[in-house]
Amino acid sequence: MEWIKDGNLDFLKKRKIEAREEAQKSVAEIIAKVKSDGDQALLDYTRQFDGIGLASILASEADKNEAVRHVPEPVLAAIKQAAKNIYAFHKKQMPKSWTEPAEQGVVLGQKVTPLDSVGVYVPGGTACYPSSVLMGAIPALVAGVKRVVLVSPPQKNGRIADGVFAAANEIGIDEIYQVGGAQAIAALAYGTESIRPVDKIVGPGNLYVMLAKKQVFGDVAIDSLAGPSEIAIVADEASDPAWIAADLLSQAEHDRLSMPILVTVSEAFGKQVEQEVMKQLKDLPRTDIASESVNRQGKIILVSGLSEAAQVINSIAPEHLELATGDPHALLPLIRHAGAIFLGKYSSEPVGDYFAGPNHIIPTNGSARYASPLGVESFIKRSSIIEYSNDALQANGQAIAAFARFEGLEGHARAVEKRMEGAVVHG
Template structure:
């Protein structure tokens, strides 16, 4: 049953406590274990990956069978519905088109006395994409991680995903990987896969960055390898916040709340509205629709634990709550959604109006569905092309230009006690130079 919270009758602190009380995974309990896995893979390479894969996935890997072959890929295409392949291709085209718009350019500027300053942008060379296993394969996750890297110009994209007990990868995952442009696919999962990508093994190339969601073992391994390679953010349970006024459609709003609730028992679905009427209509719709949905048990648990309908006095209060909660997905089902956008400081993605339903963004519209969760939209961004780009500064000075500033640089260096720094400038203007 979804709670109705009347913010007009609540202490602000209590209200926030209720809404911010999202699940937090406590990594410290697995830290030591994961450190051991990471360090074993780093030191022993393939042998350690094989050992852990046997232990956790019950699959015997070898250097020969760990990589998905051309035949396995062809086989996958034979086992996936053609219509779905076409949908994957159309989704890919949209995602690609949106991400191409994110591309930044290298630039330089010319200054007086011949000075040139600039910034060079280059793609990372090798990227590793992690795709979780489990019962429900998520081809959309493959597209959303691989395509931005591809658009950035990454030369080699290496995917890792745990094999099923039969030693195979789900065919839809393989098709999505191939369509998105993954170059190599390895059958391995968990912390051992992250370590293998970060440090390389006899068979697996060392990557510059690892992206992709995973469980607490995968997240902790990413934390530990950060700095040896780059990583993306940590993905927590999915969340949706809908801000709606009396013009919203209760049936649509309820359906969108439920679409996030079905992800996970830890998912959070929250409606904030200034219409008491809508609040109760949505409550009824949530119950009515849940009854005919497939993943009822997950939905009921997540709605009970993390679902809420909050009634607010006015939209100002709604916006305040949005900014405090920093939701992953935000829907603005209000009369003038664009009028509200400028007020939103923290959100992963904003869906405007009654027809920008959140699942549209999960699969098809083009923007990335890898979004900051658990309030991290305060500082993290949707996965984007820039995260697969590295920058290099460029400095070119003429003798005359350096001569104009040499005393300043020397004084600054000496104030830091760094006389060899001052010397490097000074020798250039010694007599005879």
């Protein structure tokens, strides 16, 4: 891990992953092919990229039932309880429609309406992510979205990962398609013979998924352009170095580009954590991925005090932030930019990834400066409500017309004046 003792955070300038022109061109070609050839393009790309020949993109009931039978009972129980926790948390986020009367018969308000349809992308490949099913779909269901579609690449056995099916079954998602990559994003955005298009696409994915979401944005809404996972931990001697090392590795094992960062006031403690990281890497199943992440992206930042620690964190704006200090609540008010904040030495990041209830689809690459985790508000839209009585229009019409004419919009002014008693209307 790289040590930073002089406050130089220039590494943040290199955090964003720039896609090569060839990758962007390849994604554009995939999208165009799906738009023109529909299901056949999806089948062809699944054979080309995943090495699997499918008879149908749509997951069958037999596959769903068979998959659930392969998931161990303790895991099914964990999925069930996690779903309850996630539902409970997100129900508290639900905004409401409202109207409010004002003077002279004016009524103002907002109407909250859920989106009609949403596509949830669940990654496949090197791991199985039933947690992404719960985190992507439950807020949409709480918001009232009627059609929630799931897409995920098939495994080597020719079907979606068993755990993904189990999670979808637990929350009642039954429109599931066995397709991944940029082609899945294109299908959700533009539709094929089997897949009707959706209004919004959410969920993490690899570089090609991210580029596809970027290219279809505008024709369809997206949640974000997610980058590699990242964790920053502010810790001192109040925490166990082995625990902190394990938390850093929990994110390093995600991706070779993941960024694990320790911020500490104690050089001795930092060295203990660094030693533990190297020790624990030896028997970590995904050690190749985690080692590259630690060696290329890992940082230990030495600060003079907790005030400087907060400044560093606000500059990083990390996806995940652990405040594992003696008094994390004292540090919390100083934190302005972080996706999810874990307080205290027992609040390990995986608690939030899987179980606690808040969403684990969180802004990355510093976008926590202006963005929020996925939530119910991600799946609703607001319409403004404006009702003016005759008295209100008579009282305010001249001001409105004057404003419109100042902007050079005579038609706007006349639209108001035609309704005003005694007004001189031009034209």
